[in-house]
Amino acid sequence: MRSFVKHHLNRLYLLLLLIVSGAVYLTGYGQPNALFWDENYHISSAEKYIEGVMYMEPHPPLGKLLMAASEKLLGANADKDKTKFTRTDYVRDNHMPDGGISYYGFRLPSTVLMALSVLFMFGIIRRTTHNSHVALAFCGFLIFDNALVIHARSAMLEGIQLFFILAAIYYAVRIVTLEKGPKLTQYALLGVLIGLAVAVKVNALVLLLLFVLVYGVDQWQAIKAFDLVALLKRLATTVPAGVIPLALTFLAIFYIHIGLGQKIPPHKNYSASSEYQAQIKAGNTWAPSTFVIAMQDNLKYMSNYADGVPRLDVCKDGENGSAAIGWPLATKTINYRWSKRTLDGTTYVRYHNLVANPVVWFSVLVGVILSIGLVISRFIYNNPVKDNALFYWICTFSGLYVSYMIAILQIERVMYMYHYLVPLLFGIINLALVFSYIFREQLMASSRHTYINLTVLVAFVVGVFFVFAPFTYSWELTEAQFEIRNWFAYWKLQVVR
Template sequence: MPTQNTPNAEKAPSGAMHAIAAFIDRLWNADDKTLRWVLGALILALACFNFLRDLNNPNHAFWDESYYLTSTERYIEHTAQYASHPPLGFMFMDLGTKIVGGNKGLNTHPLAEVKKIDSRTLVNGYDFTGIRLLAGVFSVVSCVLFYLIVLRLIDEAFEAFVFSLLFVFENAFIVHFRAAHLDPYQMTFTLGSVLVWLYTFAREPKRPILTYAAFGLLCGLSFMVKVNSLVMLALGGFSLLRDLWMERNRTALVRSLVRGTAIAGAFAATVAAVFCLHTVLNPRAPDPNTEAGKRDLHYMTTRYQDWMNGKAPLSVGVLWDASSGYYQYMKHDFDFEVKAEKNGSQPIEWPLMSKPINYRWDFDGKKTAYTQMVGNPVNWGLSILGLIGAAVLILRRRSWKDTDLDHRDMGRLEVMFAMFMIFWWLHIYLGTQRVMYIYHYFIGLALSYMIVALVFRIVSRRYAIVAKHRFSILCAISLAIAGGFLFYSPLTYHYYLSRDECELRNAPFPALICQPVKKK
């Protein structure tokens, strides 16, 4: 019998390679709808890997977790309380602890007695997975929402995927969002409001009242996590003003007033509902013998305390007193806060990644592990280029009447750029009133990444040389983003580094002080 030229052992690898090549070929030649789904699934997978792994590392409280662990413990015990920020984020932290069900055998009650803990005094064995879980989940949702926003902005799947990597591989987002912080919840609702807004700007929604109300609801949810996102309501104002300007008649005025009322009504209803839910979920009166109880009771009216002590029924008056007391607490909580702090930064310098923050470092005798709030320099560099490019394109359109520019894309770019500037300048003002930190810039940073995508779309369709090398440029951007992320990932995930490995991360700019500091 004739011998076979190819042994069976060699057929399997050849068949596998053929199958992989066939899959890549089908994917490359897939229709746009299929490609959008596949790349969206890839964004989801990358986001889960980046934001959901190893949530209990470091297993110590860092930065604002020192405050939020105490707030969450009072939620666990259903004790009435007030905080520096609205209550919605703490509700999610409480829900995460209930889902995981950790720390049941530990005495965590002392957390409820104070407003801030010293992480060194935290009970041994405390598991942070639960309190950090939903922050990671919301971060993954944010990545998907960002992909959908960019896809809506530029209407091209591969470009949307590449520029979504700016969010997915942003070290500053990952290190901050994987912790028990409020920002991932705020970011998710903010991005949701931006996505809904895109269905209102320069187009007529299928269900306009419902769409504008959804925008107001999402802005309300974001506001009930951290109040600085209130500025995002301006996006809805841009849509209403544009429609009114385009028609300039009584019908358009009435229509804009009705839709504006839908935004305001949904926003107000959301704020009221969250405050009421917070009150009802926490009927237990604070302990006046604890530091936290004394501070909270100072802002709680007699009527509210009577309800908590079982002396009066729940009423609209009780809900009003509880909510207004919360507002008064937030209003005066920063009265005695210093406006200068070593980790504080000036908002005017935020686009330059001013003042990265060392959240924590741990030395094992040989190497040091860092939890460092430092961004991906590739992303931040592209952000600056995008903002400069947007300013140039807008100036050309408005000053030289450049009619070659796509009006739909330019309209979106102008609004996104205006929204970024409003956000940025508002926080520059806030920086004169209280200490600010670089993570307060996160919404502005996300807006700048959307601007990068829009600028690239406009430039690549206007200039032939960019259009010709578009795919190569996008691939190079992807590799650069991934490279920047990997380079700083040890600082993001609390990995141990030698001193030389640490100092390597101080190029091309000083990112951290390598520990332990050498004695002179």
């Protein structure tokens, strides 16, 4: 039995992770049976694909295309009249058909893909640390973060995008850890995966740094020798091999988006050019010439929309946005929706709040601080490194984290705490690497105390997740129970009385 477990350990761990992740993300994901936050926009967009109605939006179309495909496939609302969804960009309660709708179809892609993404997380950490136990433990940080769970269990974009982001990272790590050097076909496939992530939300462009990682490993000997001729010669082939598939993937998704828009909605033409509108009326939406015109219109709409988004105003009553500098501390929570009832003088409220698991987020912050200190000690003070491979992986993922945060700090428009979910993934991987680096000798010696401490940490993560689970799953809370969970004033949680 012991030999069987040892031989199939990775498969058993993956099965365990799938079961746990599926239970956390999939159980009752159709609840609350009501719209919240950006679902009002994305469900309207997805329905337009089903009905063949043209629209433009600030985000690329892949996420909404998957929602539309899922809704059509499940057919949970096939008997409902949802035509009002196509006559607005923001679905409200008065647009709902009699009896409401089921949300299972619209929410399925984000929920399922996020549940499956734990497989990529396990692969990333296992390949970089060479320790399946550490990989299993830190996958718990991905599964049991309240903010990740609430956003993934919705008709929103984060769960879909994070799946493709982790897929791209895993493939880059796989390329680097293979014995043979990277091939051009591998650059191309990495470009496709990055293109899919960017086709959900453009903030995934930070993944372009993965090309730098792969190229650096590919040409490490030439870099050390400072052989500029060899470096430039390889760049001449690797850049097109990676960037062209990325661009083609992005454009192919938009081609489907444009082709499906066969009717102009009555409420808005999205400032579409007269040429584009004429092609729609002529039924030529799948024509390549129409694509060229429509693509320009879509990019122009995205740019104009971004310019029109207001800036963060912390003095504004009810401001849900927050400054990026505070996100590592989980500022600030958002009350997506709530409902209440009163029984025998006691008020019970179902909150649906964006709240982080503070153990996960604070641990990630500590990991980033430690990794930056490690990098400074090496390159500024020339301190020795005890594991070169782990050190360079730490440089990679702390670099991804810092690069994303620096880029996001340049954006003046209002941003929200869930925009931190992308660097949070980088931070969880980095934390696993930092842990493996600090406890390298103990892990190599299979120290029982080290694994017990790691188990206690994971148990703490799980326990705190369930403390805040009422905000994630809309379980009823009394005012006293709410206050027990109101840990930090800067979270700005507000009780409903």
